Amino acid sequence: MAKIVGGIGCSHVPAVGAASDHGKTKDGYWTPLFNALPAARKWLSDLKPDVMILVYNDHGSAFSLELIPTFAIGTAENFKPADEGYGPRDIPDVEGHAELAWHIAESCIMDEFDLTIANKMDVDHGCTVPLTVFFGEVEKWPVRVIPICVNVIQFPPPTANRCFNLGRAIKKAISTFPEDLNVVVAGTGGMSHQLQGERSGVVNTEFDINYLNQLSEDNDKNRYMNHIDYIREAGSEGIEMVMWQIMRGAMEEKIVEKFRKYHVASSNTAFGIICFENEEA
Amino acid sequence: MKKPKIAILGLGEAGSHFANDLARLGYTVSGWDPDLKRTLDEKIHIANNNAHAVEDADVVFNVNLSSVAKSVAEEIKHCVKKEAIFCEMNTSSPFEKKEIQSILKNECTVLDVAIMAPVPKAGIQTPFLVSGENAIAFRNYFSELPNIQIIEAPVGKAAELKLLRSIVYKGVAAVICEAMEVAEKFDSVPFMEEQISSIMGGDKNLIERFVEGSKKHAIRRSHEMEAVTSMLKKENLSALMSKAALDNLSRYVETKKDDPSTIYEEKQKLKKAFLDIPGTYVFTPDHSRKGYELNMFCMSLNEAENREKFRADEKAYVDLFPMTEEQKQAVLNREWLEMLRLGGNIYYTFKIAIFDRKSMQHVGGKMSGMTEEEFKDMMLSGGRSIIGNRSKIKQSK
Numbered sequence: 284m285a286k287i288v289g290g291i292g293c294s295h296v297p298a299v300g301a302a303s304d305h306g307k308t309k310d311g312y313w314t315p316l317f318n319a320l321p322a323a324r325k326w327l328s329d330l331k332p333d334v335m336i337l338v339y340n341d342h343g344s345a346f347s348l349e350l351i352p353t354f355a356i357g358t359a360e361n362f363k364p365a366d367e368g369y370g371p372r373d374i375p376d377v378e379g380h381a382e383l384a385w386h387i388a389e390s391c392i393m394d395e396f397d398l399t400i401a402n403k404m405d406v407d408h409g410c411t412v413p414l415t416v417f418f419g420e421v422e423k424w425p426v427r428v429i430p431i432c433v434n435v436i437q438f439p440p441p442t443a444n445r446c447f448n449l450g451r452a453i454k455k456a457i458s459t460f461p462e463d464l465n466v467v468v469a470g471t472g473g474m475s476h477q478l479q480g481e482r483s484g485v486v487n488t489e490f491d492i493n494y495l496n497q498l499s500e501d502n503d504k505n506r507y508m509n510h511i512d513y514i515r516e517a518g519s520e521g522i523e524m525v526m527w528q529i530m531r532g533a534m535e536e537k538i539v540e541k542f543r544k545y546h547v548a549s550s551n552t553a554f555g556i557i558c559f560e561n562e563e564a
Numbered sequence: 565m566k567k568p569k570i571a572i573l574g575l576g577e578a579g580s581h582f583a584n585d586l587a588r589l590g591y592t593v594s595g596w597d598p599d600l601k602r603t604l605d606e607k608i609h610i611a612n613n614n615a616h617a618v619e620d621a622d623v624v625f626n627v628n629l630s631s632v633a634k635s636v637a638e639e640i641k642h643c644v645k646k647e648a649i650f651c652e653m654n655t656s657s658p659f660e661k662k663e664i665q666s667i668l669k670n671e672c673t674v675l676d677v678a679i680m681a682p683v684p685k686a687g688i689q690t691p692f693l694v695s696g697e698n699a700i701a702f703r704n705y706f707s708e709l710p711n712i713q714i715i716e717a718p719v720g721k722a723a724e725l726k727l728l729r730s731i732v733y734k735g736v737a738a739v740i741c742e743a744m745e746v747a748e749k750f751d752s753v754p755f756m757e758e759q760i761s762s763i764m765g766g767d768k769n770l771i772e773r774f775v776e777g778s779k780k781h782a783i784r785r786s787h788e789m790e791a792v793t794s795m796l797k798k799e800n801l802s803a804l805m806s807k808a809a810l811d812n813l814s815r816y817v818e819t820k821k822d823d824p825s826t827i828y829e830e831k832q833k834l835k836k837a838f839l840d841i842p843g844t845y846v847f848t849p850d851h852s853r854k855g856y857e858l859n860m861f862c863m864s865l866n867e868a869e870n871r872e873k874f875r876a877d878e879k880a881y882v883d884l885f886p887m888t889e890e891q892k893q894a895v896l897n898r899e900w901l902e903m904l905r906l907g908g909n910i911y912y913t914f915k916i917a918i919f920d921r922k923s924m925q926h927v928g929g930k931m932s933g934m935t936e937e938e939f940k941d942m943m944l945s946g947g948r949s950i951i952g953n954r955s956k957i958k959q960s961k
Binding site (some may be wrong): 298342343344347348349365366367368369370436437438439475476477478479480481482483484485486487488489490501503507509510511512514515516519520547548550551553 | 631635790794834837838841842843844845846847848849851852856859860862863865866867868871901904909910911912914915918919923924925927928931932933939942943944946947948949950953954955
């Protein structure tokens with residue numbers, strides 16, 4: 284049977300991908316972040332993951348305002364890095380796991396979570412920057428990836444609670460997939476940041492630290508927080524953190540923190556990465 | 565003793581009863597509610613916001629949903645009189661009440677006031693349990709009210725006792741709800757009513773109050789039971805029954821959501837709240853419709869071929885898109901804020917910056933009146949502070 288072996292929350296700041304792509308990870312600006320990552324990468328590779336469910340949002344790459352799916356699951360065998368205006372990132376293609384992806388789509392829809400099915404979907408920095416964070420510069424990504432794309436740009440995005448419940452539905456689906464697979468679920472985006480307007484650059488460290496702590500200690504606070512509080516406290520783009528709730532919902536009630544790094548700032552954003560395993564029964 | 569001036573924040577069921585009763589007893593009452601629906605005595609002064617409402621008050625009643633209690637405390641922080649007493653009356657957990665006390669610790673005295681029975685029956689004469697330093701001030705102010713009980717304990721104790729009571733009250737209510745629902749299905753309502761009455765006395769009306777009350781106040785009571793379960797969890801105690809009571813209430817919350825007016829109200833509330841966040845252009849449906857063509861123009865720059873066309877002749881290229889003249893000008897002049905005002909979304913308009921090989925810090929600086937360097941330095945030293953940047957209402961104070 285497939286099994287969820289780990290959960291990760293992680294920012295997906297484009298500049299982090301660019302720093303890696305352009306050999307800047309040893310520059311002073313970037314060392315506080317990149318020097319912290321080997322421990323997380325070791326933890327992850329020790330889990331021997333076969334598949335990663337990677338929850339992220341598209342930033343006007345695969346989707347535009349023409350079509351705005353709230354939740355879309357990538358069921359393809361292969362996903363190309365998107366051209367976000369710089370030309371596509373020079374990284375390996377993302378290989379999917381069509382069979383598990385279709386199984387999840389089918390199970391979730393029968394469970395009344397109507398996912399949009401995407402057979403062709405270029406993946407932008409939302410998906411590929413976390414892969415760089417998790418695995419560094421590689422010839423080939425060491426896991427297959429099922430991208431789940433969430434609308435957090437057009438209001439209203441799904442509520443944090445809705446995301447949490449989708450995580451639960453995904454967990455149910457995975458537990459009934461017959462093949463023995465180690466699955467890691469990653470919720471990405473955040474942490475506090477605002478790119479737009481006169482308030483651009485806002486960072487709320489207190490909020491972020493509470494959010495990280497509450498993931499294991501009292502996640503109901505994160506789960507039942509409404510949109511307005513996310514935006515007011517964590518910035519208009521901080522709303523991305525609702526996607527971490529999909530990861531949280533896919534994990535068991537009791538989880539154990541294995542790694543954490545919080546750093547201000549990566550470009551305009553408070554960067555956070557946190558890793559969990561389910562508590563042994 | 566002279567009657568104190570009262571401010572009531574939150575004029576829903578409980579707040580409006582308190583306000584009307586106090587006004588009739590001759591108190592000067594002001595108040596505010598973002599979404600006022602109740603009829604109020606004409607002597608009551610309705611302020612423009614929470615902060616204005618508390619300005620002259622000797623006693624402040626905070627009677628909102630526990631979910632907003634903290635932000636209300638933040639809002640009034642700099643406006644409340646030093647000698648005022650702030651009565652936190654929401655059904656929050658003891659922990660949350662203490663948090664509110666710490667928000668206001670240098671501003672005024674905070675008391676923990678727990679409302680111990682349904683309000684509509686007795687209004688301001690509803691039993692109150694009061695804890696906190698100087699809780700006696702509450703009784704002194706309201707010596708004519710018969711049902712005030714003072715506990716000599718810090719803020720949080722009254723809340724704690726109320727939650728303990730809720731284990732019984734809401735737990736019993738849940739059992740009665742289930743029993744009556746089942747009885748109806750099994751065509752045995754009178755039988756079940758008899759069973760319930762034989763255990764706890766009362767009659768049909770009491771049973772109905774339990775059932776209807778659970779449905780009507782499902783949202784508030786489910787918050788209350790969440791507070792109970794989290795309190796028990798913190799102490800590592802079993803919360804089996806309380807969780808079941810919470811699940812039962814959640815069922816009614818779901819049904820309540822089915823009511824079209826609930827969703828509509830929620831939508832209106834969000835709309836208002838978004839406008840209150842300073843320097844932020846939330847990408848709402850209205851915004852999206854206004855900016856559709858502008859954003860789709862930006863989207864076109866994802867393709868190398870289009871970028872070349874735009875580079876060759878910007879004016880000619882923007883003319884290919886059915887944008888308004890204002891939108892075109894804003895694009896050609898790289899007026900980043902103006903683009904947002906005209907419906908642009910930053911993820912789309914940033915594609916123009918990518919085209920220009922400009923960074924997000926450059927754009928952020930342009931939008932907030934800083935140079936790119938200044939903006940970068942601000943980010944490196946921890947970002948723009950959230951303090952003073954949460955709410956326009958608070959900024960104006």
